[in-house]
Amino acid sequence: MVSFTPTEEQQLLIETIRRYAVKDVRPVAHDADEASAPPLDVVKTGWQIGLIPSAIPEELGGFGEMSAVTGALAAEELAFGDLSVAMHVLTPALFAYPVVLFGTAEQRENLLPLFLEESFPAATAALLEPGVFFDPHELQTTASVSGSKVILNGVKACVPLADEAEYLLVYARNTETGQVEAYIVDGQAAGVQIEKRELLMGLRALPTFRVKFSDVSVDISARLGGAVGMNYDTLLNRSRVALGALAVGVARASFEYARDYAKQRVQFGKPIAQNQAIAFMLAEMAIEIDATRLMVWEAAWKLDRGEDATREACQAQRYAERMALQVTDHGVQILGGYGFIREYPVERWLRNGRGFPTFLGLAIV
């Protein structure tokens, strides 16, 4: 039966995160962006909401079940607060979720307890690579099997929180098979070099790093899923859904701010929202945000049913990245001169909103 009403449990979660986004995240977002420094106390509070533990199945010690729909609902609300904080809070999932989905029994047993603790787990993943053209199916980072060892070589870009990571999940192309595989790599392993922090247009409060792998040797048992491996497309699709949901959250933040501003800002003796030129922009923003959310939900719903969601996830992400740019641009435009001033959040949302075409692998549901 067709329905667009989240479960009661999901609604409670949405309310909890919304409260967090508005009361904890929003007040620190500006300063964190200006200082390029993560608001660690606020991140800690966000971690304690327990999103990731509740996606780890009960038989593995968690208290829930992995759901892309629930993940999308949560991601939107987090990003409504701030994109950097949202992606920071969700970074451990980049490591944990692939292990939940495809890890061997041993990998799950050894690694997942880390994500059930009260302190923020130092784990991340490295997918993106530097360069103009990036194709997740043609990674430049390689994995060469030699005996019981695998040698990793390559450069990864925008790896969130890599500087403090105890564990990295590194995606690389198997030189023999051409298939993409993922390897669990110790952050301190020889040959892992955390290079400079990335300097980005947006996402400034989230430290991301260029990471170089020079002949990094790992045991073959570090391959995610062992001999069976993983379903890479599923992981990519889960990332696309996460990005779509985050984009909706950023766009909604900008839309609501611009809407409220337009009702207060008086020019020519009336609020500017009473001009169709402004009102129609806002209407279009509202329509596009809703449409995108539905596309994201549909892809997430298909993932939860275990169906191939490639088409829906790709389309949702593509649609979402354009929507986020258009809506956040309108947000700046509606504020006019003030929109260009950093004291107001809309320019930050535009900078963050522009990033979605390049964020593949930086979030997952």
Next chain:
Amino acid sequence: MAISFEIPDYVQQMAQMASFLAQTYMRPYARQLDENEHERPVEFINAIWPILRDQQKASLDKLVMSSNGGNGGGEQSEKKKRSSTRNLQLMLMVEQLSWGDAGIYLCLPSPALGGFAIEAVGTTEQKLRLLRRFAEGDKPVWGAMAITEPGAGSDNSSMATTAVFDEEHNEWIINGEKIFITSGKLALEESNGLVIVWATVNKEAGRAGIKPFVVEAGTPGVSIGKVEIKHGIRASDTAAIVFNNARIPADNILGSPEVQATKEDKGFKGAMATFDASRPMVAASAIGIGRAAIEFVKEKLAEQGVTIPYDAPYHKLTAVQRDVLEMEAQLRAAYLLTLRSIAMLDEGLHNSLEASMAKVKAGKAVTWVTQKAVELLGMMGYSREWLVEKWMRDGKINDIYEGTGQINTLIVARRILGYTRRELA
């Protein structure tokens, strides 16, 4: 409840039946009826009339049962609250039929928009009396709705058609001219149908004075004026109706006595409530046309060896592939907004914001998608040998009727800003 996009099996089966009708009785006649405007889709009408008639009969029988059921009103409202799939079925049927041919779809022998008004405003007695003709007989019957006038389009509250009560004869007397009435000629001249006519009983009262009246075929003083010659949907007749002292029975004013007598604009709000149901159906029709165009384009591109890789990065897509991906995404966005407005309608929730959103998006999407389809297929897209150019002409109406894209955007804007009509004109 949980978020779900699952269409129940029996609804899908119904959509498949509509798809069969579309392939059998619509597509093969689409070009011929476009080239020969005002010709009737006889095969389609004859095939579908018995189905629609029996459905209407079943729904009226149910209404009789529930109105005889004792606690009448209470049961009715409880029923309304319970979620159904009635509108979902209709949406998917409209989508499939419009994939077949949007002009022919508009010739469906049914109460159509008139039915929406009767359902939204009519009393049980009126429903039983007025809809009976759509539930019996061998000859198809049409309904229609008349709101627009030469001087009152989007601003329909400024309509000039009047209804004056003649106490002596216990009749309403209607005078004025209505235009752009879909199936108006079929309803009044070619069948024993009816038209819901919106007219003012008190011009000074503005919107509060506007009430819905039922004008039946054969009423003296009613004549069909111009039948329009159109850009698209040419298989559908779009007629003007002239009322010259047309007399109708007293109880052909639609709605309960309170609605009829109210000094507020409840009657007019009834007209607006019919839009909550009709706008998503216009969106559904738009989506059907858009899907026809996209499927056809993909088929022709595949013949040229061009496929659509959904997960390819931007730098590996050609301009044509990007266009097709964007066409599909735009249409999917419209579909999902429509599905949401329909699900709300079936759940008995107030959906006017969502209905307008769906209408805006679908009108825009089908316009762009079909125009793009003509472009992508080059000379053959422009040729009348194929149907793509026709779909472009047919699609455009969805951005116009049942409220233009602009009027619906205005409605959305007012709602999200919490503005009245005066605050945001």
